[in-house]
Amino acid sequence: MNSARSYPRLSELALGQHALVKAVHSAESLAHRLVALGFRTGKPLHVIRRGKLSGPLQVRLGTTDVILRRSEAAQIEVQLTPASGHGGKPA
Amino acid sequence: MKRVALIGMPNTGKSTLFNRLTGSSARVGNWPGITVDLMTAKILVGAHMAEIVDLPGIYDLHGYSDDESVVRTFLQGTPVDLVLLIVNAVQIERQMALVLQMRALGLPAMLLLNMADEARKLGITIDADKLAAHLAMPVALISAKYGEGQPAALKKIGQQLDIGKAPGTAKLDVLLENAQIERESVAVMAAAVHVPARLPEHLTDKLDRVVLHHWFGLPLFFASMLLLFEAVFWLGTPLQSAMTWIFDQAKTLVVAPAVSMLPQIVQGFVLDGLWSGLSTVAAFVPLIVLFFLFMALVEDSGYLSRAAFLTDALMSRLGLDGRSFVMILMGFGCNVPAIMGTRVMRSRPHRLLSMLVIPLSLCSARLQVFLFLIAAMFSPQRAPWVLFGLYLMSFATAILTALIFKKRYVSNEPFVIELPPYRLPTLMQIWLRGWMEVRHFLHRATKMIIIGVVCVWILTHVPFNATPAGPDTLAGTLGSVLSPLLAPIGIDTKLTVALMFGFIAKEIVIGAFAVIYGMEGASLSAHMATQMDWVQAMSFMLFTLIYTPCVSTIAAIKAESKSAAFTLLSVAWPLALAWGVSFVFYQSARLFLAH
Numbered sequence: 064m065n066s067a068r069s070y071p072r073l074s075e076l077a078l079g080q081h082a083l084v085k086a087v088h089s090a091e092s093l094a095h096r097l098v099a100l101g102f103r104t105g106k107p108l109h110v111i112r113r114g115k116l117s118g119p120l121q122v123r124l125g126t127t128d129v130i131l132r133r134s135e136a137a138q139i140e141v142q143l144t145p146a147s148g149h150g151g152k153p154a
Numbered sequence: 155m156k157r158v159a160l161i162g163m164p165n166t167g168k169s170t171l172f173n174r175l176t177g178s179s180a181r182v183g184n185w186p187g188i189t190v191d192l193m194t195a196k197i198l199v200g201a202h203m204a205e206i207v208d209l210p211g212i213y214d215l216h217g218y219s220d221d222e223s224v225v226r227t228f229l230q231g232t233p234v235d236l237v238l239l240i241v242n243a244v245q246i247e248r249q250m251a252l253v254l255q256m257r258a259l260g261l262p263a264m265l266l267l268n269m270a271d272e273a274r275k276l277g278i279t280i281d282a283d284k285l286a287a288h289l290a291m292p293v294a295l296i297s298a299k300y301g302e303g304q305p306a307a308l309k310k311i312g313q314q315l316d317i318g319k320a321p322g323t324a325k326l327d328v329l330l331e332n333a334q335i336e337r338e339s340v341a342v343m344a345a346a347v348h349v350p351a352r353l354p355e356h357l358t359d360k361l362d363r364v365v366l367h368h369w370f371g372l373p374l375f376f377a378s379m380l381l382l383f384e385a386v387f388w389l390g391t392p393l394q395s396a397m398t399w400i401f402d403q404a405k406t407l408v409v410a411p412a413v414s415m416l417p418q419i420v421q422g423f424v425l426d427g428l429w430s431g432l433s434t435v436a437a438f439v440p441l442i443v444l445f446f447l448f449m450a451l452v453e454d455s456g457y458l459s460r461a462a463f464l465t466d467a468l469m470s471r472l473g474l475d476g477r478s479f480v481m482i483l484m485g486f487g488c489n490v491p492a493i494m495g496t497r498v499m500r501s502r503p504h505r506l507l508s509m510l511v512i513p514l515s516l517c518s519a520r521l522q523v524f525l526f527l528i529a530a531m532f533s534p535q536r537a538p539w540v541l542f543g544l545y546l547m548s549f550a551t552a553i554l555t556a557l558i559f560k561k562r563y564v565s566n567e568p569f570v571i572e573l574p575p576y577r578l579p580t581l582m583q584i585w586l587r588g589w590m591e592v593r594h595f596l597h598r599a600t601k602m603i604i605i606g607v608v609c610v611w612i613l614t615h616v617p618f619n620a621t622p623a624g625p626d627t628l629a630g631t632l633g634s635v636l637s638p639l640l641a642p643i644g645i646d647t648k649l650t651v652a653l654m655f656g657f658i659a660k661e662i663v664i665g666a667f668a669v670i671y672g673m674e675g676a677s678l679s680a681h682m683a684t685q686m687d688w689v690q691a692m693s694f695m696l697f698t699l700i701y702t703p704c705v706s707t708i709a710a711i712k713a714e715s716k717s718a719a720f721t722l723l724s725v726a727w728p729l730a731l732a733w734g735v736s737f738v739f740y741q742s743a744r745l746f747l748a749h
Contacts, residue, residue: 092218093568099163099213100570101248103336112366118467121366121573126244126276126353128573130463132470135570 071143073110073122074136081109082141084124089138100129102139155196156204156315157233161225161256162240163249164211164500165574167268169193171240171298172208173586175308182594183207187227190220191497191594200312204235210500215255215326219567220502229259229324236314237263243273243280243295246347250339253289259324263291264314266307270295272575277350284346299580358456358575365460375464379483382452386444387487387518393440401433419618423611431607434659435600438490438706442595443588445484445491450587452480453498454579459571466569472553473560475499475569478508482552485515489703490599493710494591501567509711510563510724511555513703516548519660524695526664530679531691540692544699551700551731598713599706606705607658614651614669623669629654643736644690645697653697659704689747693740700732 070085084106087094101124102108111128112121119130162168172180176195183194193208209228210221239256241249246267256263267273267280286293292310296303365371409429413421452458462476469479477499485492492512496505516524524544528537613629620626625634625647632654633647640650648670655666668674671681686694702725703711712721 093570095214095217096219096568096570098332099217099248099251100572101245112362112463114463114467115368115372116467119463119569121463125247126278126349127248128575129570130459130466130573131568131570132466135568 070140072137073108073139073141074120074133076110076141078110078113081107081144083107083144085140085142087139089135093135093138097135097139101125101127102129107144108141156199156202156235157207157321158199158204158236158238158311158315159207159209159228159232159234160238160240161209162211162268163213163242163245163252165572166211166240166242166249167298168211168240169208170583171266171268171296172206173583174298174301174304176206178586178589180208180590182597185228186231188224190224192224192228199308199315202312202315204311204315207234213252215252215259219500221500226324226326229261230326231323233321233323234261235319235321236311237261238311239263239265240268240298241265243267243270244276244278246273246278246280247339247343247349250342251335254335254338254342257289257291259326261322261324262314262317262319264311265289265291265293267293267295268298271297271300271302276353279348281346285342288342288345299577299583356575361576362460365457366463371464375461378457379461379480382448383483383487386441386448386484390441390444390487391518393444394437397436397440398433401429401436405429405433419615422615423608426615427608427611428604430611430658431604432600434607434706435596435603438488438595439592441488442491442494442592445488445495446591447584447588449484449491449495450579450584454577454583456574456576458498459573462569462571463573470569472556473563473565474504474507474511474556478504478511481508482512482515485512485517486548487518489513489515489517489707490595490710491591493707493714494595496714501565503563504565504567506715506720507556507559507563509715509720510559510727511552513707513711513724513728514548514552514555514700516545516699517660519704520699522661523656523663523698526679527682527691527695530682531686531688540695544695547696547735548699551735555727555731594713595710599709602709602712603706606708610654610658613654623651623655623666639733642741643697643733644686644693644740645736646686649686649694653701656698657702657705659706660698663698689740689743692743693736696739697732697736700728700735702729702732 073082076082084102084104086104087097087102089097106124108122108124110120111123114120117133119132120136122129122131122136160168160172172193176197179197180193180195182191185192190210194205196203196205198204207228209225212219212222212225214222215226216222237256239253241253253265265285267282273280280295282293282295292314294303294307294310296307365374367374405425410421410425413424416424458477458480461480465476465479469475478496481492481495484495489512492515493509496508496512499505499508524541528540532540613632614623614627616628617626620630624630629651630647633650636650637647645653651670652663652666656663667682668678671678673681708721708725711724712718715721
């Protein structure tokens with residue numbers, strides 16, 4: 064589907080940018096893990112930290128912080144939201 | 155006897171709860187079809203003796219990780235009277251899905267909401283009664299770390315066991331749709347749980363700004379690892395010497411007189427075979443306790459996950475992750491606890507690859523041999539460079555091994571892990587960890603280490619009329635047989651026998667020189683300098699650095715991998731690599747020096 068590409072991927076999200084999970088396009092084994100860690104459609108998240116040298120991302124979903132590699136983050140589609148009161152630290 | 159299984163996601167404090175419930179009575183249990191260690195303990199709950207089983211942390215009952223299949227195998231093959239579901243109360247919203255999946259299995263279950271104290275601090279309110287009504291299972295709020303709510307929870311567990319439903323195995327074909335779980339989860343949450351929209355800023359965020367700093371994070375990591383490393387060996391080395399001293403004293407004062415009427419050869423076997431095997435095992439005990447006291451601190455505080463974050467960019471290129479990096483670094487102190495520490499990695503291929511790499515770390519025992527040989531063979535100006543070169547070689551062979559074998563040990567474990575908040579572990583948590591690991595080591599490794607030491611004794615003493623470790627013993631004969639193989643790398647028969655001793659523990663190589671050349675101290679150094687040139691010495695050191703893990707390391711590898719084939723590989727590969735490296739060095743050095 065063409066419209067699928069119109070949403071950015073988690074790996075492209077800027078620091079502190081808030082977004083909602085749109086869809087997880089991972090293989091089933093990884094998708095299970097991602098969903099269990101909170102990457103469920105409609106859940107708000109934001110990127111807290113990006114590791115050096117293309118290192119992993121630290122993403123906050125509600126009360127859970129997750130670290131994941133950029134290759135895996137690239138499989139998660141997100142929808143940008145204006146910075147709001149969801150999640151952790153104040154902007 | 156009732157059977158109770160603990161099930162929960164990683165980082166829910168499940169093992170802390172297990173340790174608190176069972177104290178130090180836990181042991182490793184065996185279960186049909188399961189190859190990882192599951193801790194079990196028998197305790198009295200109400201009127202029932204119950205066997206508590208600590209299952210590995212899982213994210214999803216239908217997931218694909220090694221741990222997830224272990225839990226499935228266990229639930230399918232072993233009837234349980236009660237499943238205790240442990241949920242981190244702070245993350246109840248996300249973890250509810252696992253609770254609902256478990257409930258669908260139709261096993262008697264009870265929900266324990268752990269870290270209730272943390273949830274309260276964050277302003278998360280949970281109505282346990284409403285939750286219990288919605289889930290149709292008992293619910294208790296606890297803090298496993300501090301024991302809060304434990305008596306009440308135990309009482310409820312006892313009541314569940316009183317009901318005495320027939321124990322069941324899980325019917326795993328009942329697979330709930332994600333959408334259905336989502337709907338139910340939302341309904342349960344709305345009825346019984348309130349999470350504030352804006353959470354207060356945690357101390358963790360402030361600390362992480364320093365610990366995970368873009369530029370300072372990595373140097374800080376190396377500095378703290380160095381500190382840890384220094385602490386373990388600064389405290390451990392005197393304790394190790396004390397342990398050796400105690401065993402030596404016992405040998406001369408108790409064991410030797412006790413066997414003095416036996417024939418000479420039997421005395422030798424008992425004192426230098428069996429007893430020195432026991433004392434080899436004992437010398438590791440202080441190191442293992444200390445190492446795991448500190449590891450518990452690093453792990454339970456949440457720093458290990460941060461280390462993984464910081465080093466992942468480098469380690470992912472080697473097919474490993476940041477957690478293996480910590481273990482490889484620790485291997486430079488002693489390989490044995492580092493091998494045992496790989497248990498923090500949850501994927502088997504990752505663990506195996508790390509276990510293959512760790513023995514190449516230049517451990518403190520090898521350092522002693524090198525310091526002796528370098529002092530004997532090289533000028534004080536050259537000595538530091540030689541040692542530095544050996545450390546570089548250690549890193550190079552580790553990286554080479556990882557690169558070669560990373561295709562063979564591909565992990566199916568995605569690098570997607572939780573970053574827990576910083577927590578201060580309690581002293582009991584730390585102490586229990588050290589104690590359990592030592593028991594584990596003694597239980598699993600003692601036999602193999604003693605056998606290894608006894609074998610070397612036999613090699614160097616049979617036939618009994620020959621000079622010990624001399625050319626007429628089995629070892630000497632083996633050395634001559636191997637000479638076509640070892641001569642091209644500059645290692646003569648006497649050095650070969652020394653290498654056989656090094657199999658017990660690398661530091662014994664120096665002692666072996668003393669036996670083989672029949673002299674000690676300065677005269678031994680002087681004599682060795684006349685026996686070989688620096689090229690031979692360097693080749694011998696390269697070979698000693700790489701050739702084969704000591705018997706204690708091999709015993710640890712065998713205990714952790716539970717695979718004879720892998721253990722064999724972990725001996726054969728370094729041996730081949732050592733020969734290759736020494737050959738290239740020795741032959742090219744000879745070639746250059748000839749011209």
